[in-house]
Amino acid sequence: MITIKSKSVVKAVFLFVVITFGFLTVSGPGQAARKELNVLTWCDHTDPDLLRPFEQKHKVRINMKEYDGTGVALALLEQSQPGDWDVFVVDSIDVARVVKLGLLAPLKEADFPFRDIFPQIRTPELHNIHGKLYAIPEKFGYNTIAYNKKKVDPADMRDAAVLWNPKYKGRMAVYDYYIPVIEMVAIGLGIKPTQLNKSHLPAIKEKLFAMKKMSKLVGDVVQVQTALATGEVDIIAGGGEFAVSVLHKENPALDWVLPNQGGVRWQQAIGVFAASKQKDLAVKFVQYILSPEGQGRLATSSCYWAMPANSKAVLTPEQKKILRWNEQPKFLANSYFYLQPDEAFDKAMLDVWTQFLQHK
Numbered sequence: 001m002i003t004i005k006s007k008s009v010v011k012a013v014f015l016f017v018v019i020t021f022g023f024l025t026v027s028g029p030g031q032a033a034r035k036e037l038n039v040l041t042w043c044d045h046t047d048p049d050l051l052r053p054f055e056q057k058h059k060v061r062i063n064m065k066e067y068d069g070t071g072v073a074l075a076l077l078e079q080s081q082p083g084d085w086d087v088f089v090v091d092s093i094d095v096a097r098v099v100k101l102g103l104l105a106p107l108k109e110a111d112f113p114f115r116d117i118f119p120q121i122r123t124p125e126l127h128n129i130h131g132k133l134y135a136i137p138e139k140f141g142y143n144t145i146a147y148n149k150k151k152v153d154p155a156d157m158r159d160a161a162v163l164w165n166p167k168y169k170g171r172m173a174v175y176d177y178y179i180p181v182i183e184m185v186a187i188g189l190g191i192k193p194t195q196l197n198k199s200h201l202p203a204i205k206e207k208l209f210a211m212k213k214m215s216k217l218v219g220d221v222v223q224v225q226t227a228l229a230t231g232e233v234d235i236i237a238g239g240g241e242f243a244v245s246v247l248h249k250e251n252p253a254l255d256w257v258l259p260n261q262g263g264v265r266w267q268q269a270i271g272v273f274a275a276s277k278q279k280d281l282a283v284k285f286v287q288y289i290l291s292p293e294g295q296g297r298l299a300t301s302s303c304y305w306a307m308p309a310n311s312k313a314v315l316t317p318e319q320k321k322i323l324r325w326n327e328q329p330k331f332l333a334n335s336y337f338y339l340q341p342d343e344a345f346d347k348a349m350l351d352v353w354t355q356f357l358q359h360k
Contacts, residue, residue: 035060037281040073041089042066042268044139044301045289054288060281070094077103082275086282092126092137092267093338099129105274106132111283112290116312120332127269135271138289139298141306142256142335143180144263146228146239150253160188160259163237164210172215173224175238178353179338180264184238185211187262193336198345201352208356211237218357228254245305245322257324258331265335299323 037060039045046064055062067073070091077085090098098104114122114136121137128134145157151171156162163172163184175181183193185204216233217223225243227233229251236243240263244254270289272282288294295313299305307323308315315325324331341349 035278035281036063037061037086037278037285038063038065038084039087039089039285040065040067040076040085041087043303044298044306045089047297047301047303050294050297050301053293054285058281058284062285070097074098074101083277084275085273086276086278087270087285088135088273089138089268089270090135091338092123092135092269093340095127095135095269095271096129099134103274104134104271105276105279106134107136107272107283107286109133112136112287113310113312116292117290117309118311118328118332121267121309123267126267135269136286136290137267137309138270138295139306139308140265140267141242142240142258142263142265142331143175143177143184143238144240144256144258145184146236146243146254146256148228148231148234148251148253149255151231151234154255154257157235157257158260160184160261160263162235162259163188164207164214166214168235169214170216171233172211172235172237173227173233174211174215174218175224175236176218176220176357177238178349180266181238182208182349182353183264183336183339187259187264187336190261192262193264193339196339198348201348205352205355208352209359212356212359241323242304242306245300246302248322258327258335260334262334262336263331265332265337267337 035058039062041064043066046066051062054060065076067076073090088098088104095104117137121140123137127136145162147157152168156165156167162168182204183196185207186193186196186200189203189207191200217227219227221243224236224239228236228239228244229247240256244256247254270286272279272286276282289298290310292310292312292314295308295310296315299308299313299315300319305323307328320326
């Protein structure tokens with residue numbers, strides 16, 4: 001039976017769940033629209049509260065299509081005609097990949113509030129290709145540890161090694177995504193993800209097996225969220241603000257933190273398709289998303305919450321508290337991007353993860 005809480009969890013589906021493969025039109029019934037803007041995106045951009053101000057100001061209808069990974073987006077684009085799409089929300093680590101395919105148009109840095117973006121998030125090495133800007137960071141967050149602070153000792157959660165602490169046996173869910181969880185295990189072992197290599201995998205596998213014996217379940221975002229929200233587990237390994245912040249109003253005990261040793265940071269960016277037939281309007285939409293008002297709405301989207309890239313985002317003190325705004329300088333300095341392993345190392349990590357999933 002689906003409880004009220006689990007219904008909210010379903011609404012909070014994170015980046016990796018496709019809600020629909022058709023256009024999602026967010027304009028209200030009967031709304032007159034002289035123009036349309038087509039956006040390929042994550043679910044957080046579909047919130048009507050985010051889109052309505054731009055639609056009304058520019059008399060435009062925004063059509064959204066969600067996807068659950070860059071590979072899926074590229075497959076959708078292969079089935080589309082040039083000019084079908086105007087705006088692209090994409091993982092920062094994949095910007096170079098899509099630029100290489102000729103999908104994004106270069107942008108003018110002066111058109112956007114770069115000075116207001118957190119310095120650690122600007123990452124020109126990800127967004128500037130061959131000296132040209134192709135995407136702007138818009139939102140970021142962490143794969144770390146989420147928990148119910150009424151059922152665990154919050155001080156324990158600041159130690160990455162809590163992931164295999166027998167004190168919490170039978171009380172943990174593991175997010176089923178090998179890259180951030182393997183990075184978290186490495187961090188708990190004192191290994192910097194930037195230095196991770198095949199020689200570290202035996203030690204990581206040992207800790208993963210210990211985690212499996214402790215865990216009640218391994219699942220996707222919705223499964224682990226639901227388990228935490230309903231009290232089936234007290235900890236999510238690989239969770240973060242995206243897993244609990246949107247549920248905070250219903251259950252203020254749900255929280256998250258970056259361990260003292262560090263954590264894993266994800267980051268998304270927004271750009272304009274090279275084949276867009278209305279680049280001026282697309283740029284204006286990107287400018288709106290990066291504005292303080294747009295950033296505040298995006299950060300607290302009904303799909304999932306996360307940190308806005310713009311340090312001047314309009315958020316209430318309570319919203320900033322939930323997002324751990326005041327701890328961001330430390331978190332940013334103590335977090336690592338997702339690994340981008342070569343084919344051989346990626347296969348080796350997947351082999352370890354498969355053994356972890358099969359371990360009894």
